[in-house]
Amino acid sequence: MTYDLVRGMYDILPDEIPWWQLAEDAVREMARRYNYREIRVPLVEHTELFTRGVGEATDIVTKEMYTFQDRGERSLTLRPEGTASVARAYLTHGWQTREPFQKLFYLGPMFRYEKPQKGRNRQFHQYGIEVLGALDPSVDAEVIAFAWSLMEILGLGGRILDCKETACQSFIAQAPGSADHLCPECAAHFEAVQGWLNRLGLAYDMDPRLVRGLDYYTRTVFELMSSDLGSQDTLIGGGRYDGLIEMLGGPPTPGIGFAGGLERLVLVLRERRANDVKTERLDLFIATVGEEGRRVGMKLATELRRLKKISISVDIDHRARTLRKQMAQANQLYARTVIVLGEDEARVGRGKLKDMDSGEEREVPLDPESLAELVYPACDDGCAGGCAGGCGGDSCSDHGN
């Protein structure tokens, strides 16, 4: 091993990707249902955005930021969280005057210089939502409902939800705990939020000691926790940040949102839904024999892949392996069908199409369109887990885990 991974960084390998996509798809699906639009903000921002936005005194700012100077001697920082950047984008694009009410979500890598641990790396991934421009308690309820729905769609419902409201940020610092010390409006807001949660049937526990680590939180703060994680048991954390936009130089604008860690979600999903991720099957493997077979095979493969009307996955041997090895390879790819092409097939323009599950073979013409139709997976049982594509059917197998 010549190069080691940088501490806190890690590769997500192809075998693990299905779990990530399961989690990411769920976030996107829920964003669609709740009508939140995706926003993609840069990984790099001016350092000051975070020192002012997240807070000078927070752990994130004082000891966890990846800060560096660029060639223009600007102090830049790899984003440690998403909210500050989204708030910045809100102002950058003048939304405060044009379209002050925004419902947004994001998904992507964040960076914090921390001691790596299970479910906590230096480059990690968060998803989150933000609602800007509305102070109504129903928004708090919607945001919490979103978090709740997300856990449900992932099959992780029934976990614990903590909810707490404190007064303003300064108040958190001075007197953590005690819902009695709330300012009158805050108390009313808190009561209203609870009313909504009850009406929506969202279970929650009050935790008077819950204090979140970011300076910008005000009023409502909440967490969703999982019993399946060790010491990193917070799945989602969020709250209201009514002072943030103003702190960044904009007009007074209320905001609320939450963020969750993707790797923790993936850990829990692997734990609880071990059998739900299906391995994708290859629709057709083209096995070739000899030079002529290779020529015909490559041409056919490319034509099949370029078809406009029908989408099938096709692969072909590139290492001039024996037919036997190519069959084994097709098997490893969970190929649904295999077609063997050699000189004979090239000459007559027909080939033998083998069904890898039944073992049956039949003669077929080498015409791309008709072949694609023969190979295209039938729609019988819908494969759970959201296989791509238009077929409601068997584009998954139960071979893998």
Place this chain on the structure above:
RNA sequence: GGGAGCGUGGCGCAAUGGCUAGCGCACUGGGUUGUGGUCCCAGGGGUUGCGGGUUCGAGCCCCGUCGCUCCUCCCA
């Protein structure tokens, strides 16, 4: 930041301080010339995380260092 444990081929493991560091999985090739998932045979791949020390002799012991895991802390 504090505490504990662990680092041996890609992965999972083995090796009373003593021969060329083994095994499983995976990988590559073969089991007559063009057919898979089983099976059989063969093969490649490790300066035992790194650096020092003790010893006639270290993968095993000691020190340091880096990394990983867990707890605590913080959080997503």
